[in-house]
Amino acid sequence: MTRYVMVAGAWLGGWAWDEVAAELRARGHEVRAPTLSGLAGRGDVPADQETHVRDVVAEVDRLGPGEVVLVGHSYAGVPVGQAAERIGARLSRVVYVDANVPVHGESFLSGWPSEEVRRSIAEHGGVWPPPPAGEFAGQGLTDEQIARILARATPHPGATLTGPAVLDGSPGDLPATYVKCLLDGEDPPPAAAAHLAGGRWELVRTDTGHWPMFSRPRELARILHESAARA
Template identity: 50%
Template sequence: MGEFVLVPGARLGAWAWDAVAGSLRGAGHAVYAVTLSGLAERRDPDADRVGQQQHVDDIVSVIEGNELYDVVLVGHSYSGIPVGQAAGRIGDRLQRVVYVDSSIPAEGQSFVDGWDEDDRAWLEEQLVEGDGTWLPAEAEHFVDQDLSDEAVRQLVLRSTPHPGLTLTQPAQLARPIGELPTTYVKCLMAGDTPAPDVREKLESPHWELVELQTGHWPMLSQPEALAQLLSAAAR
């Protein structure tokens, strides 16, 4: 049985993994869902000061603090950035990294470095409006992503502003991510093919690609299918 550490994407807390975590525990796995600093129940007035390395430290602390080994470390969306860095820091505690429709880290690059000029300008406006945080999305953001009305309602109501520094600070890799055993999960309703940096890494013999016919939030749209995929990654 694997020991799963599940890290949610931007503006989300550990709650987003509840259904997946329940399925994994039902299959006999140990599961630790992480809320990153400044988000959800860990939100505080100083969220705008939380940096990317704090999020990396959050993940490493859960693994080392609980003395976990054979860890399947799972990151969704934004959290692929800190997850990839944490994976390189935990050494032989790692069994596998799973990126769920996520960004991946590159040494010296930030989450937004691959964005085009218009999207970066939009984010800068968001960070000003949000006093240094990325504001939660409205319901329209979740259209055509295989989500029920209730899932969209939960995403809108429970999302919290995301610390802006975590999006703009550069990654610091302890090990090249191409060397780590990795599964990349591409959610096809969010785009037919992975991003160019992911496609490059998929040339590594340590990486594999798995596809899910769902949207960008599979932990809410297809939790059972995602849990089965994660269980397979732990074998």
């Protein structure tokens, strides 16, 4: 039995993992899928980057003693990667699902053209609103799946996107799996690619889009199960 703490990316709450969690629980695993501060049912909680790191660490603490696999999707790779360092010996493995990887002193928005996102945050009172349905095109999602995502997506607290990551060491020193969703591009981001070259990380490719918990939940659960087995 493996214990997972799984965190979804921007605009999403713990509900995004429902299908994946069901598959993992059917295999006998324990799954926690916390909703980060400022999102979904916790939309009234102020949040910056450090808040989200503490959210993940607190969820691990609630599990008590024993090892855990941390899973971060998209944006959530940034706080999950920092939390992985903080939980120390309790970490079994980190799985980055088409995710950003934290870099000390850099934010989620560092390293890619972000002026449009920053402007959107400023124009919407400090939050990043969910994208229109067209932004999900070409990612292996059905119209029903896109509608389901947008029906529950909530604005993302902007301070979590612009605040810097704080690391004592390198994420490359921790055992990790990087899941690259090929419909969202063939290559991992540069920070992930550098760690993959270091030998402690493994790369898994899957022929689906950026939201595999919706488009391929059973396949993603299998990948998570197999990654934990190699921890």
